[in-house]
Amino acid sequence: MPYPEIRPRRLRRNAAVRRLVSETRVAPAELVVPMFVKEGLAEPRAVASLPGVLQHSRDSLRKAAVEAVQAGVGGIMLFGVPAERDETGSGGLDPAGILNVAIRDVIAEVGDSTVVMSDLCLDEFTSHGHCGLLTPDGGVDNDATLSAYARMAVAQADAGVHVVGPSGMMDGQVGVVRRALDAAGHQHVSVLAYAAKYASAFFGPFRDAVESALDGDRRAYQQDPANLRESLREVELDVAEGADMVMVKPALPYLDVVSAVRAAVDVPVAAYQVSGEYAMVEAAAANGWIDRERTMLETLTSIRRAGAQIILTYWAVEAAQMLRDRY
Secondary structure, three states, rough: OOOOOOOOOOOHHHHEEEHHHHOOOOOHHEEEEEEEEEOOOOOOOOOOOOOOOEEEOOOHHHHHHHHHHHHHEEEEEEEEEEOOEOOHHHOOOOOOHHHHHHHHHHHHOOOOEEEEEEEOOOOOOOOOOOOEEEEOOEEHHHHHHHHHHHHHHHHHHHHOOEEEEOOOOOOOHHHHHHHHHHHHOOOOOEEEEEEEEOOOOHHHHHHOOOOOOOOOOOOOEEEEOOOOOOHHHHHHHHHOOOOOEEEEEEEEHHHHHHHHHHHHHOOOEEEEOOHHHHHHHHHHHHHHOOOOOHHHHHHHHHHHHHHOOEOOOOOHHHHHHHHHHHH
């Protein structure tokens, strides 16, 4: 056989060499951990379909926030689970509602030592489970919902949040939120736009975590999984409306979208490794079919390689601790 003159394997020889020439690294500061806080809980409660993920009490949320900061994660994304819901999702706008209270708790506990983010959507707070206000015929009223989002954004900013994440996929939501924040004197609060959020089957376990009341689906306002160019249009609109960062959700089934968005914009790009992605790996690992830790890090690396600078993942704290030791 002819002698191979080119030997790429030299750069894979051992762990030290592989580490030296690694093209893609995931840093703890690029990870954001989603956290759920449930109104009225005295003790944290496990989410059955998300092994290792909890619905927090207010006390356990504060402790978890400190743990996340100590691990070096870049941020915390907060979701509220109210004790009661109504047609208009009023609990999300109420300064005394569980999400706004949780924001104040976390800010009081960790201050500016990590980025405190909040989900800006009505779905956790509505009795029908949709992301907006409904018309008489049961559709989602885009423009009426925008008014509610504006008030919700100001309530979250008043509570001290650093970043709001409008996630309902309403047309014009970023512009309305930006104007409302500025008018209320919150020019310093950033907007992370859920710019490309797909009507995905991978959201199932999340709905358990927030005890969603949704009956039906959200295909009339979330994106068709078949479409890529539509995502680029949505991203372009959100950036034009004032988004400081944009996000693709889910992550792994949409790495091509992440890559295309990264190439299209000059603002930071985030991707959300959603509940179904996490749960599949956990289930396979629990059955001994895959190596859990290797798979965890491989999935995060693939999202980073595709172009996401920020990754929301339920593994954020654990992965941050592992990556800190690895590099």
